[in-house]
Amino acid sequence: MSTYRETVPTAAVAVRARVTVALERFGGVAVQLVTFTGIPDGGEHVALVVPPPPSAAQAPVPLVRLHSECLTGDIFGSTRCDCGPQLDEALRRMAVEGGVLLYLRQEGRGIGLYNKLDAYVLQDRGNDTFEANRLLGRGEDERDYTSAAAMLQALGLEQIRVLTNNPDKVRQLRRHGITVREAIPTRVHLTADNARYLQAKAAYGGHTLDLDKTTGLHGASATQRSA
Numbered sequence: 001m002s003t004y005r006e007t008v009p010t011a012a013v014a015v016r017a018r019v020t021v022a023l024e025r026f027g028g029v030a031v032q033l034v035t036f037t038g039i040p041d042g043g044e045h046v047a048l049v050v051p052p053p054p055s056a057a058q059a060p061v062p063l064v065r066l067h068s069e070c071l072t073g074d075i076f077g078s079t080r081c082d083c084g085p086q087l088d089e090a091l092r093r094m095a096v097e098g099g100v101l102l103y104l105r106q107e108g109r110g111i112g113l114y115n116k117l118d119a120y121v122l123q124d125r126g127n128d129t130f131e132a133n134r135l136l137g138r139g140e141d142e143r144d145y146t147s148a149a150a151m152l153q154a155l156g157l158e159q160i161r162v163l164t165n166n167p168d169k170v171r172q173l174r175r176h177g178i179t180v181r182e183a184i185p186t187r188v189h190l191t192a193d194n195a196r197y198l199q200a201k202a203a204y205g206g207h208t209l210d211l212d213k214t215t216g217l218h219g220a221s222a223t224q225r226s227a
């Protein structure tokens with residue numbers, strides 16, 4: 001826990017909002033898409049800023065989601081993972097109370113799309129999601145949230161509530177000087193197809209996923225396709 005207090009200096013990082021584009025009629029709320037200059041890792045990450053609707057009670061601390069890119073789940077609706085439903089959940093929630101979603105170009109937990117698809121092949125042969133990365137000679141999770149923290153600072157978001165089940169996101173943001181007031185878990189989007197993947201995240205990835213309380217799928221789905 002001591003790492004929580006270990007703050008990484010960010011003074012040298014001059015990240016600034018670059019262009020803000022309104023996306024009218026998005027989910028019935030006028031949201032803005034923000035690009036940045038000076039992002040440390042050079043990724044084309046964006047922020048989706050969702051203003052609270054006029055009727056909403058003003059949230060004291062902004063709701064933030066750091067969403068790692070998942071082409072297969074976010075765009076093509078793959079059911080091997082829970083990324084698509086999590087993205088949908090975050091946007092629906094923000095349409096109600098406002099918030100900021102950082103869409104981070106960290107495909108495959110940072111190993112890239114082609115490697116992730118190679119990892120899927122290994123998972124279809126019986127390896128879990130973390131073993132598969134290791135067998136490819138990559139880290140289990142290569143994501144670094146330095147850029148995400150700098151983007152939040154550029155947006156003036158020093159204090160946030162973060163929507164996540166992943167303690168590493170919270171830990172890293174705090175190390176970079178972001179005050180995470182609360183980590184709000186997402187719902188558990190358990191299906192037969194993603195059960196083995198979610199079990200691995202809960203067992204080895206440290207994610208706060210209470211699979212047993214979700215549905216009866218937990219035990220039954222372990223023999224389903226590897227995710």
Ligand SMILES: Nc1nc2c(ncn2[C@@H]2O[C@H](COP(=O)(O)OP(=O)(O)OP(=O)(O)O)[C@@H](O)[C@H]2O)c(=O)[nH]1
Pocket residue numbers: 066067068069070071081082083086106107108109110111115116119120129133163164165166169186197201207227
């Ligand atoms: N390498 C690899 N990456 C995956 C796999 N399934 C999903 N991903 C990637 O994992 C990232 C999402 O990570 P998750 O672990 O699902 O969720 P998280 O972002 O760590 O945590 P939450 O904030 O709770 O959603 C995205 O970049 C996906 O592309 C997989 O089987 N292998």
Ligand SMILES: [Zn+2]
Pocket residue numbers: 070072073074081082083084
């Ligand atoms: Zn995914």
